[in-house]
Amino acid sequence: MRSLKMYAGLSSALVLALAGCGDGDNGNEADGNNDANNVNNEADNNDAANNNDTAAEDYQELEITFSHNQPEGSPEYVGARAFEEFVEEESGGAVTVDMYPDSQMGSLREQVESTQIGEIDITMQPSAVVSPFVDDVKLVDLPYLWPEDIDQKYEVQDSEAGEELLGALDEGGFSGLGYWPGGFKLFTTNGQEIHEPSDFEGLTMRTMESPTLINQYESWGGNAEPVPYAEVYNALQQGVVDGQENPLQTIYLNDFHEVQDYVIESYHGTMTYLLMANQGWFDGLDEATQNLIREAEEVGVEAARENLAETEDEFRTNIQESDAEYYELTEEERDAFREASQDMHQDEVEGSEQQQELLDGLYDEIESVTGGE
Numbered sequence: 001m002r003s004l005k006m007y008a009g010l011s012s013a014l015v016l017a018l019a020g021c022g023d024g025d026n027g028n029e030a031d032g033n034n035d036a037n038n039v040n041n042e043a044d045n046n047d048a049a050n051n052n053d054t055a056a057e058d059y060q061e062l063e064i065t066f067s068h069n070q071p072e073g074s075p076e077y078v079g080a081r082a083f084e085e086f087v088e089e090e091s092g093g094a095v096t097v098d099m100y101p102d103s104q105m106g107s108l109r110e111q112v113e114s115t116q117i118g119e120i121d122i123t124m125q126p127s128a129v130v131s132p133f134v135d136d137v138k139l140v141d142l143p144y145l146w147p148e149d150i151d152q153k154y155e156v157q158d159s160e161a162g163e164e165l166l167g168a169l170d171e172g173g174f175s176g177l178g179y180w181p182g183g184f185k186l187f188t189t190n191g192q193e194i195h196e197p198s199d200f201e202g203l204t205m206r207t208m209e210s211p212t213l214i215n216q217y218e219s220w221g222g223n224a225e226p227v228p229y230a231e232v233y234n235a236l237q238q239g240v241v242d243g244q245e246n247p248l249q250t251i252y253l254n255d256f257h258e259v260q261d262y263v264i265e266s267y268h269g270t271m272t273y274l275l276m277a278n279q280g281w282f283d284g285l286d287e288a289t290q291n292l293i294r295e296a297e298e299v300g301v302e303a304a305r306e307n308l309a310e311t312e313d314e315f316r317t318n319i320q321e322s323d324a325e326y327y328e329l330t331e332e333e334r335d336a337f338r339e340a341s342q343d344m345h346q347d348e349v350e351g352s353e354q355q356q357e358l359l360d361g362l363y364d365e366i367e368s369v370t371g372g373e
Helices: 002-020 022-057 075-090 108-116 135-141 150-157 160-172 211-219 229-237 248-253 279-283 287-320 331-349 353-370
Strands: 062-067 095-100 122-126 174-189 204-207 223-226 243-247 262-278 325-328
Touching (some): 062 075, 062 108, 108 262, 135 331, 135 353, 150 160, 160 353, 174 248, 174 279, 229 243, 243 248, 243 262, 248 287, 262 279, 262 331
Parallel strands (some): 062 122, 204 223, 204 243, 262 325
Antiparallel strands (some): 122 262, 174 243
C-alpha cells in the first residue's frame, strides 16, 4: 500500500508541474504539430509530383488534335472533355489534347477528309458523314435496324458484331476507336404531320450527305436534299427544305424546333458518332500511348452516354413546351415504317457479300440481345 501511495503522490506532483508550465509548452507543441503537418503535406506533394513524373516517363510527348461538331453542353462535348482529362492526367501531362469542338476545324465532311490525310489526329463524326469514305458503315444508318431500348442498342454496338463493323474503317485509312451516342433521331416537319411512310410524299427532307439517308426517304415516297449542318436552320426557316432528322439534343440546342411545326419521336434511326483516328498516325504510336487512347475512349463514351441519359428528358420537355407540336409515333405506326424499310436493307447491301455478312451479324446480335422482340 505504501508504495502505491508514493506512486500516486509522485504522479500528482508531476501533473501539477506540467500544468504549471502548460502555457509555454502548448505553444511549442502546436509548433511541433504544424511542423509535422507541413512535412507530411510536403511529402504528399512530392509523392504526387513523383507520380506525375513517373507517368510522364511512360509516354512519349505528344499533342493530339481532336475535332468534333457539337457545342458546349452536348453529350458529345462532355464525353470529349472526359477523354481529354483522362489522357492528360494519366500521362502526367506528357500527352495533351488540343480540342476543337463546334465544327471549328471545318464542315463535317472536311473534318473527315482532314483526318484521312493526317491533318487531324482524332475526330468524332456521324456515321452518315463517314459512309461516303467507307461504304460498309452505312449499315449504321439503316432505318429501323436498332433496338428501341438505348441500352440494348449500346450492347449490340459494343458486341463482336459491332466491332467487326467498326473495323471496316481500316479500309478508308482510319482506326475505329468506338461508337459514341447522339440519341435516336426524330423527324421535324413544316405543314405536314407524319404517321405513315406515304405522309412523306411531296416533302423534301434535309439529310446529311449520305446516299443511304437519301434512299431512306425516297423508299418512303419522299425526297431528300443534303444540306451542310451549319446551314440547316436557315434552310428550314426559308423553306428550302420541309423538314429534317436529328436527335433531341441537336434539335433543341440548334433551335430547329423554333422553325418547324411538328417534332415527331419516331425511333427510326440513331445519330451514331464514330470516334476514329488517322490510321497511319495511330499505328505509329507506341503501345502504351495506343492503350492510353483506347482507355480514354472508354471513359469518354461512358461520360457521353451518362450525360445523354441525364439531359434527354430535359430537352424533350423544353421542346414540348415550345410552339412546335410534339408527338410520338404509336407502336403500330412504327411497325408500318419498319415493314416498309426491310426491302431497303437488302437493296443497300446487294452485290456485297461482306456487307451482307456484317448485316447478318448485326441481325443475329440484335435478336440475341432483344430476345427476338
